[in-house]
Amino acid sequence: MKITALDAFPIRLPARRDFKWAGLRENLGGFVVVRLETEDGIVGWGEATPLPDWGGAAGRRGGETQATVLTMIRDVLAPVVIGLDVSQTTQARLAMDRAAIGNSYAKVAIDIALHDAWGKTLGQPIHRLLGGQVRDRVAWAHMVGLMSETEALDEALGAVADGCTALQIKGGLDVDRDVRLIAAIRSEAPDVFLRLDANQGYRAARAGIDAMRRLRDAGADACEQPVADMRSMAAVTQSGALPVIADESCWDAVDAMDLVAHGAADWFSIYLAKAGGFVGASKVAAIAETMNIRCDVNGSIESAIGTAANVQFSLAMPAVSLPGVYPVSAPAGQHPCKIAGHYYTDDILTEPMAVEAGHILSLDAPGLGIEIDEARLARYRQDLA
Ligand SMILES: [Mg+2]
Structure with a gap:
């Protein structure tokens, strides 16, 4: 055709x-x-x-x-x-x-x-074009943006109250603030999977290693992109304080090979966008699977189209076993959650995505599996x- x-x-x-x-x-x-x-x-x-x-x-x-x-x-x-x-x-x-x-x-x-x-x-749904699903739902994490500590705590606990089991907390500007916030969330939500995304903000290896240890002691489960350059990422990863997730450092298959070669990340954050689509992202996922590296699929808070694409990809990739920041796409007034996965007050699909216990359920209709x-x-x- x-x-x-x-x-x-x-x-x-x-x-x-x-x-x-x-x-x-x-x-x-x-x-x-x-x-x-x-x-x-x-x-x-x-x-x-x-x-x-x-x-x-x-x-x-x-x-x-x-x-x-x-x-x-x-x-x-x-x-x-x-x-x-x-x-x-x-x-x-x-x-x-x-x-x-x-x-x-x-x-x-x-x-x-x-x-x-x-x-x-x-x-057929896209996941069948990618080899078929290896899971029938994907675990989703709610992203808590940079905001005041009080607002961030409210947003995080609101998402947990909605049934979300994983959080990505934005930080990286002030490590003292990040440590206080992680400790405050952990004391109220003992079981939630808690990752701090520093967006390269801890700058250099020594500061990054110090931040990792403090975040671990405060109750974090992982830290995403604590520093920028490959050498510092490797030093922080090899300090072993917390699993380090490569996001800005992991765009495509070449980046993934470099990260493996340098021991510069424990886990990868895959975006379809960074790798230019399903073809490129599948290569990153294949490298990760081969090297026993866990992945999430994240992005930039897509509309229903990008989210459905991310879900289709995640259903089919064995390495994608970490919760990812997928919005739960829903038309106005039909969102299943007050806060969790709720970034836009309206979206461009006819039916809300189905969620259950911190997961988005498989999309089985042909193509992306949604109706625009x-x-x-x-x-x-x-x-x-
Ligand atoms: Mg990130």
Whole structure:
């Protein structure tokens, strides 16, 4: 089934509150949506969630915006993808990489749309295209953004009260504050899986190692990206105080190989966006599985399209055994939780995702497994000019 049309447009979803982390200036909620069509009229949906001020370790990657993603898709990437068969996801990836290096957020939006359309053509959910599910649900963690200690404690305990069993706490600006906050959450929620995401904020190896020990003593279970460069990540990991998760340091298969070679992380955080789509992210997951490295699948608080893609990927990858920061996507007024997984007050799908005891249940309908609400999509369409 040939791809005959591919269009992209920006949308913005309303956020429930401000969600920030170290280095992030704009609030979440801005996306680029891709609509791809095949010769027999099947429509595939894709999404990018570019954040201009979030990127690779020490700021060496990323920097895409809604505007750059739109331009890349319309002018550079769509022309090399239109005309391919919808099943040629690897060929599409090769063609996009030949057309332009980098720009992984622009590429992921097309890659997700391709997989959605391919699955719909076959009448199968994406997880079956990736080898079938190895689990029937994915554990989800709620992200607590950078906010005052009182607000962060309320947000964390509210998520736990909603049945969420894992938290990702944003920190990295002030280790004393992070340690106090972790201790306060731990004393109220003894069983929750608690990871602190420093977004490289502890700067250098010696400070990172000190922070790890203090966070461990306060009750943290893991620390994500405590420092930036590979040598410091290796020193902190090898100090052994807490499992270290590589996020900014782990974009693609080359990064994953480097992290393994340097012993610079215990666990990996995979994003479809960092690796440019299912094809690239599968390589990272394969390296992790081979080396017995556990992974989560995270992202940048996607809309329903990106979240469904993340869930489909996680269902099929044996290495993805850690809880990930997936929003629970739901239309306005139908969210199953007050706080947990609840980042946007509305979303662009017709039915809320199903949750049970800290898990999002499998999405088994063809493609992404969700139905897009085109009226909502039109309502949140943005004019960037
Ligand atoms: Mg992170």
